[in-house]
Amino acid sequence: MTDPRMGGRCLVDQFVANGVERVFCVPGESYLAALDALHDTPAVDLTVARHEGGAAMMAEAHGKLTGQPGICFVTRGPGATNAASGVHVAQQDATPLIVLVGQVARRQRDRGAFQDLDISALYGGMAKWTAEVDDPHRIPELFARAVATATSGRPGPVALALPEDVLTAATERPDVRATPMQPPVPAPEAMTALRERLAAAERPIVIAGGPHWSERARAGAEKFAKANDLPLAVAFRRQDAVDNDHPCYAGELGLAPNPELAQRVRESDLVLAVGTELGDVTTGGHGLIESPGPRQTLIHVHPADACLGRVHQAALALQADPACFFDAANALAPIASPPWAGAAEAAHAAYRDWIRPLAVPGEVQLGEALAWLAERLPEDAVVTNGAGNYAAFVGRYMRFRRHGTQLAPTSGSMGYGLPAAIAAKLHAPDRPVIAFAGDGCFQMTAQEMVAAVQAGASVVVIVVNNRMHGTIRMHQEKHYPGRPVATDLHTPDFAAQARAQGAHAETVTETGQFAPAVERALAADGPTLIEVRTDPEAITPQRSLSAIRAAALGQKAGG
Template identity: 45%
Template sequence: MSQPQNTAARRLVETLVVNGIDKVFCVPGESYLAVLDALADVRDRIEVITCRHEAGAANMAEAYGKLTGKPGVCMVTRGPGATHASIGVHTAHQDSTPMILFVGQIALTDRGRGAFQEVDYREVFGGLAKWATELESPERTVEVVERAFATALQGRTGPVVVALPEDLLHADGGPAPQRAVVPAKAALDPAVLAQIGERLKAAERPLIVVGGSGWSTEASHALADWAERHMIPISGSFRRKDIISNDRTNYAGDLGLGCNPKLTARAKAADLIIAIGARLGENPTQGYTLFDRDHTAGVLVHLHPGPEELGRVWPTLISGVADNSLAALALTTLEPGRDWRAEGEQAHADFRAFSTPVAVTGAVNMSECMAHLMDAVPEDAVVTNGAGNFAAWLHRFYRHRACRTQLAPTSGAMGYGWPAAIAAKAVDREREVVCVAGDGDFLMTGQEMATAVQHGLNPVVIVVDNGTYGTIRMHQEGHYPGAERVIATDLKNPDFVLWAKAFGAYGVRCETTEDFPAALEDARDAAIARRVPALVHLITSAEDIAPGRTISGMRGG
């Protein structure tokens, strides 16, 4: 039976429609059935993607937010559903991604009784989200949801959590939404821009660092053109390689885990660092060791949409509150009257050398496989990954050539890559999407293969199987070397080809570097021609634990 047209559930869905949301990622629950029923009436405008685990659904919503710039919307039920989804909220917070998590909640009349699956969501998500709230007055539904959009999109973008008491969803929802939320964006203060211009003219060793979310293609290209014209070395922050094309002749690489030592040396020696959107947190600053506070106080220009990030860790020479894209576009109006050709050319030469394949001991050379992947797929292909040592090969040897082609969690969340790949396909079904996942990483959310098949989404996943939790094993070997000390890091994996086929996907096994091009081509052909998800089971050796590192070498062998 259809519900009345003015319920809180319907007002919520109307607000999503008005704000241009075309995808909702969910695991259904009885606590928000009224919202699902309202979504049934707008199937022509909002696609509901049913997932197999709330962590997968939340990761998909986070990836949607990264790709589109609109809040990714996830819906889950109370208690276990919400806590499963918390990983996606954490990633959205660390990665500055707009996202809204709607959680079905116990009836408002039962609150405080310890009811079935009762959770205080303000308390649980208070430190993970920009705002965590609960609907308490159904007639204010549109107000609360519009505030969720504004909060997610303004300043440093991020996640919002809204709990929905099931009894209120059937009540009168109050006024209907009138228009979409248009987020306010701060432009760079002209006085700050002028100060930057003066410092840039005097700099001998400048470095630009770009990071954060929400970059427009226009701003990315404009900044890249300007920096390359003046040959200012430019680098990406951790897992932000796609903001600037890595083929630019002044591109210096990315500041992240396993960073090029020559890039870290360049950053330490810079007499002017212009950071746009990057928070300069633990990973891009090599555990807060890349800089020291005395140094940054004299050289750091920090531009960020969130004023709370400025001066949080590093004293600055100049600070500016501005939207990432607007800050970048403002910077391109500066004319320093000179270039830094020698610096830019050397920075790019260092990057090219560092991203050239290296030798390994096993039958599969991941550096060559990632270099081939780059050559095989279109420049606008989206490449995703979760967390693990496998990602070091991808980040070092795959060069991104277009904006918004990298989906990777700066939070270091395992299991992110595969749901992100599914979301990327949902956003654009004609764009190629490839996930690179470790064996331990993949099985965190591998059940979402069923989601991909059910919804006709066809990314390719390369499962890098070395039979171990590689990152933990590397640290284990470093701190407690010796075969007899290995504990809890070995993995017994399935035959991933048979596993993929059981879902109705395509699978192919690969055990040598020489066979990888054909295996990848088979998988891409299956995904493109048959329009099914495809999996490459790539068998690698744990001995080659990271680029340039082996287990035996760590043991002194």
């Protein structure tokens, strides 16, 4: 037993015991006791967001970067519902996250009390586990379980409801540290079977990326690919799993991937998928790698057994941590004189051709600007984005060299870029952090610019403004050509708005203005916003809006 302490103090002590260094929140009266305890806990930094969705996304990004649970504190009712967008990102992206929700007092539960809400019902379809702490003595136990659950197997979000009177009640229970999980390692006989299948292949390819990735996994993947002359692709929005300049790197299997890469996967006879769940985007809607029975020999490696055999039935399924798997794979004798010799070089050459900037309509050549930025940034720079057609330019023209340099939601959540960038800059203040957003995407969480100013997070936010919801307009023109509805946007002067929030800001209307503006932003003391005004016709790196509309009208006329 320890000396008596209030539940709020006990909870914050669990943060310290479990290595929590930062908490994101929007304050609420339901958890004042915990906020008061944080006042006297310098080991835990507190970042205040302007909206619970932003706080949850910040915490999710922190979890992505560190592999440890991001911690988000929100209040009951509307606070919890606002945070749901970040919880969904964590669920889809397999990110460790703990959402702590202040709750009404126990005696008021289920009585229609002010802002009362069933947290388990709210988050039950998204979270790995939800619970309400109904006894202050159980705070250490349940928080340790939350840490273990969020980080084990397939990582994901956990939600704990904390009744107000639990946080103000006394407890003498000691602190509890979550039991560290030992990463699963592949069985030797499975590695022997893997080599036998690889030796029998003619057109193999490796697809990397997913939870529990690390610099060690990155180095192991690159070593294995080079030793066996294997093309090495990455899953959707996992571009930092592999050095994009590595001679075996083949590109990202994302939205609208390089057709040559897609064809290479389609024609492969063996796919070694490590860490990835092989979702619908990565597999081209399960067209490149069919489900449940792939055409290719599929060897699927994932740290969570629940992800093996869930959608694709593999010829060989290995439950293993990616780094441990590649340690074992690199202990195998490489395949001598493989029939696919030269495939990795050809795949990388195709990738290099793919990232050569294409001309688009308008005074701003976004591909050219981003290609310059990819060369300008250091290897450890962090690049974030949300969702929208602007992200196609980011995914195609930016390059990633190290693990932990890309924060992008596989969930396709708008508004993610800025909160994620704030979390990244607070975690690694010496590294440049660039956030990309479209004009619609940015307006989802634009208020977090004030949070960046208050926190002293010197992020660079690049808002690509084409004055519309570009992705939806593109789909409208594909399916209902010439009939746009609800996709035109009246946008503010984003630079003026950012200056009013206390940030530096500039507007770019032609390509030549982009590089000087970025240089000034990187040198600025404090956050900076650069509004880049692009032509609405420049909807994708390859096709204009008019070309998409004309093709759809032609199909309708011919159909």
